[in-house]
Amino acid sequence: MLAAALLLPSLLPGGAAPPAGAVELKAPRVEYRVNEASATRSPWIDSNGWRILRAPGQKFVYKVNGQSAALAGAEAFTYGAGALISTDGPGEIAFGRMLEFLKSVPAEDLTPVADFGVIEDGTDVTGELLNLLTRMNLLYRIEKNPDRGFAVNVRLGTPSYPADEAKNPSFVAHKIRSQIGDDNRSLRIYGSEVVIGRLLKGDHQARVFLVNYANQPVLGLRVRVRGNYSKAELRAGVTAEQPTDFAHDETATEFSIPQLGAFAVIDLSRN
Amino acid sequence: MDRRAFLQLAAAPALLADDAPPSYKVVSSYSAVKSPEMPAPYRGVVARVHSDAVIDAANERIDQAVVDRMLSSGIKALTGAKADKDAWAAFFSPGDVVGIKVNCSGAPAIRASPEVIKAITQNLVGVGVKAENIYIYERFLDQLTSVHYERFVPQGVHIVAVETPRGSLMGYDPKTYVEVSFFGEDDTRSNMARLVTERLTKIINVPNVKEHQASGVTGCLKNLAYGDFSNVARSHMRTKTNTLSFIGTLAAVEPLRSKCMLNIMDGICGVWHGGPFSEEKRYRFYPKLMMLGTDPVAIDRLLLDLIEDKRKAEGAPSLWDRSTDKLDPRAHLDFHKNTFIREPGHIEYAATKFGLGEYDRNRIKLHSVEV
Numbered sequence: 001m002l003a004a005a006l007l008l009p010s011l012l013p014g015g016a017a018p019p020a021g022a023v024e025l026k027a028p029r030v031e032y033r034v035n036e037a038s039a040t041r042s043p044w045i046d047s048n049g050w051r052i053l054r055a056p057g058q059k060f061v062y063k064v065n066g067q068s069a070a071l072a073g074a075e076a077f078t079y080g081a082g083a084l085i086s087t088d089g090p091g092e093i094a095f096g097r098m099l100e101f102l103k104s105v106p107a108e109d110l111t112p113v114a115d116f117g118v119i120e121d122g123t124d125v126t127g128e129l130l131n132l133l134t135r136m137n138l139l140y141r142i143e144k145n146p147d148r149g150f151a152v153n154v155r156l157g158t159p160s161y162p163a164d165e166a167k168n169p170s171f172v173a174h175k176i177r178s179q180i181g182d183d184n185r186s187l188r189i190y191g192s193e194v195v196i197g198r199l200l201k202g203d204h205q206a207r208v209f210l211v212n213y214a215n216q217p218v219l220g221l222r223v224r225v226r227g228n229y230s231k232a233e234l235r236a237g238v239t240a241e242q243p244t245d246f247a248h249d250e251t252a253t254e255f256s257i258p259q260l261g262a263f264a265v266i267d268l269s270r271n
Numbered sequence: 272m273d274r275r276a277f278l279q280l281a282a283a284p285a286l287l288a289d290d291a292p293p294s295y296k297v298v299s300s301y302s303a304v305k306s307p308e309m310p311a312p313y314r315g316v317v318a319r320v321h322s323d324a325v326i327d328a329a330n331e332r333i334d335q336a337v338v339d340r341m342l343s344s345g346i347k348a349l350t351g352a353k354a355d356k357d358a359w360a361a362f363f364s365p366g367d368v369v370g371i372k373v374n375c376s377g378a379p380a381i382r383a384s385p386e387v388i389k390a391i392t393q394n395l396v397g398v399g400v401k402a403e404n405i406y407i408y409e410r411f412l413d414q415l416t417s418v419h420y421e422r423f424v425p426q427g428v429h430i431v432a433v434e435t436p437r438g439s440l441m442g443y444d445p446k447t448y449v450e451v452s453f454f455g456e457d458d459t460r461s462n463m464a465r466l467v468t469e470r471l472t473k474i475i476n477v478p479n480v481k482e483h484q485a486s487g488v489t490g491c492l493k494n495l496a497y498g499d500f501s502n503v504a505r506s507h508m509r510t511k512t513n514t515l516s517f518i519g520t521l522a523a524v525e526p527l528r529s530k531c532m533l534n535i536m537d538g539i540c541g542v543w544h545g546g547p548f549s550e551e552k553r554y555r556f557y558p559k560l561m562m563l564g565t566d567p568v569a570i571d572r573l574l575l576d577l578i579e580d581k582r583k584a585e586g587a588p589s590l591w592d593r594s595t596d597k598l599d600p601r602a603h604l605d606f607h608k609n610t611f612i613r614e615p616g617h618i619e620y621a622a623t624k625f626g627l628g629e630y631d632r633n634r635i636k637l638h639s640v641e642v
Binding site for chain 2: 189191221222247256258
C-alpha cells in the first residue's frame with residue numbers, strides 16, 4: 001500500500017557518514033552517447049528504481065550535487081525508499097524545493113501495478129533484466145514464486161527463458177514485452193525516451209509518477225493508463241502544466257503533459 | 272560484462288529481424304471529407320512543364336517570371352482550363368484554409384523554391400483565398416526559417432513549423448496516429464499534425480526532385496507521409512528501412528488523404544545522390560521542370576525514372592540495387608555506396624495496397640509543356 005510506501009527522502013547532514021549498511025545508488029541521469037555504436041538509439045538512463053524494488057527495507061544513500069539532488073529525491077519517493085541524500089549547497093536548495101513538493105502529495109490507499117512477475121534469484125543477470133524492464137516502462141513485480149494472477153512469470157534459466165538467452169537481457173526484455181502485448185500494458189509513455197513512470201491503483205483511482213531523467217524539461221508527453229478514469233489532476237513542483245487532450249473509454253485513459261520538469265504526480269479518478 | 276556490452280550482443284533486433292511486413296494500427300476518427308479523394312480527379316495524369324530559362328545553374332538564381340509561366344502552363348494543362356483563375360478555382364474556393372506542405376529537409380541548398388511558393392500563394396489569393404488562411408508548413412522550424420519564405424509571399428500568410436521545439440508532441444493530434452513497432456522502440460506512435468486535422472481544409476503538396484538514401488526517391492508520397500507525422504525516423508535502423516510500407520500507410524490516413532488536393536513537384540533543382548539532404552553540391556542537378564497532378568503515385572513514378580536515368584548517366588548504382596557490399600554509413604559522400612538498402616518499391620506499394628494512384632507507366636497520361 002502506498003500509505004506505507006510514501007516515505008520521504010531526507011538530507012544527510014554535511015560531513016556525516018551514511019549509516020552502516022546503506023547502499024550507495026548511482027546519480028540518476030541520462031547519458032547521451034551519440035558516437036557509440038549500440039543496439040538502440042535510445043539514450044542511456046542511470047536509474048535506481050529496480051535496485052530499490054529489489055531490496056525493500058534497505059537503506060540507500062545518494063551522493064549527488066546540484067539539481068541531481070532533487071531528481072534523486074523524486075526517484076526515491078517514487079519507489080518508496082526513505083533514502084538519504086548527500087549533496088552540496090546548490091543541491092540542498094534543489095532538494096529542499098523537491099521535498100516541499102513531496103510533502104504536499106497526499107497519502108492514498110494505493111497498490112503498485114504490475115503486468116507480470118519476475119522471480120528473484122539474486123543474480124546479476126536478473127538485476128540487469130530488471131534494470132532494462134524499468135527503463136522500458138514494463139511494470140513488474142518481484143516474486144519469490146510464480147504468481148498465478150499473471151499470464152507471464154519470468155524465471156531466468158528455465159525452458160521459457162533459457163540461460164543462454166538470458167545472457168542478453170535486452171532480448172529477454174523485448175520478448176517479455178511481446179508476450180504481454182503493448183495494448184495490454186498498464187502504462188505507456190509516448191514522446192520521450194528519458195521519462196520513467198510508475199503506476200499505483202486503488203478501487204476508484206490511480207496515481208502516475210513520472211520521473212524525467214534529463215536535465216531539462218520534456219516538452220510534450222503522452223501517457224496512456226489502462227482503466228477508465230474521468231478526471232486527471234497533475235501535482236508538480238515546478239515546470240509542469242496541467243494535462244491536456246484528456247480522453248478515456250472503457251479500456252484506457254490518455255492525456256498529454258505539455259511540459260514536464262524533473263518530476264510530476266498525476267492523480268486519476270473516476271468522478 | 273557491463274550492461275553496455277550486454278546490449279551489443281545483437282540484442283533485441285534479432286528477435287524482430289524477420290522480413291514480415293510490420294503490423295500497422297491506424298487510429299483516426301476522420302473519414303473522407305469530400306469525394307473524389309486522392310488520387311482523383313485526375314488519376315494517372317501528370318502535367319510536366321520544362322523551361323531551360325528557369326534557373327541559372329552557375330549561381331542557382333531562379334527567374335520568377337519563368338516560374339510564373341511554368342505554373343500557369345502546368346495548371347492549365349492539368350485541368351484543361353483556359354484561364355489560370357478557372358484552373359485554380361477547380362480546386363480552391365474563398366472559404367478554404369489552405370496548407371502548402373513544403374519540403375525543407377535539404378534546406379537551404381535544396382527546398383521548395385520560394386519563387387514557386389510565391390506563385391502558388393498568388394494564385395490562391397487570386398481565387399479569393401485570404402492570405403491569413405494560407406499556411407506554409409514543415410515539421411522543423413530551423414529548416415523552414417532558413418528559406419525565408421516571408422520575403423516572397425503576401426503579407427498575412429502563415430509560415431509555421433509543426434514540431435516546435437523539435438521533439439515536442441504538442442503540435443500533433445493525439446487522437447490521429449499510426450501505431451507500429453519496427454525495431455522494438457519505446458514510442459510506437461506516429462501522430463498526424465494538428466494543423467492538418469484541426470485547421471486546414473485543403474493541402475497543396477510541394478516536394479522536390481530528390482534521391483533518398485532510404486526510400487529511393489523522396490517525392491509526393493514521402494513529403495506527405497513523413498512530413499505530416501511525428502516520430503518517423505524510427506523506421507530506419509542500421510541498413511534496414513521500413514519505408515516500403517510505412518510511406519503509403521501514412522499517406523493514406525484520413526484526413527490527410529482527402530485534404531491533399533494538388534501536388535506540385537518542384538524539379539527546378541534536384542539531388543541525385545545523398546538525399547534527402549544536399550551536403551555535396553556535386554550531387555545536385557538541374558532538371559528545370561515542374562510536375563503537377565492530383566495523383567502522387569503517377570508523379571513519383573516519373574520521378575523514379577528521372578533519378579534513375581540521372582544516376583545511370585553518372586555511373587551510380589541503380590536505386591533498385593539491393594547488394595549489401597555497398598552499404599556505408601557515410602555513403603552520402605560517395606555515390607557508389609548507400610546507407611540503407613533503398614526501398615523505391617514504396618511507390619508501387621502505395622498504389623496497389625492503398626489505391627493512391629497509377630503506377631503503370633503505360634497508363635500514365637503525360638502532358639508535356641515547354642516554356
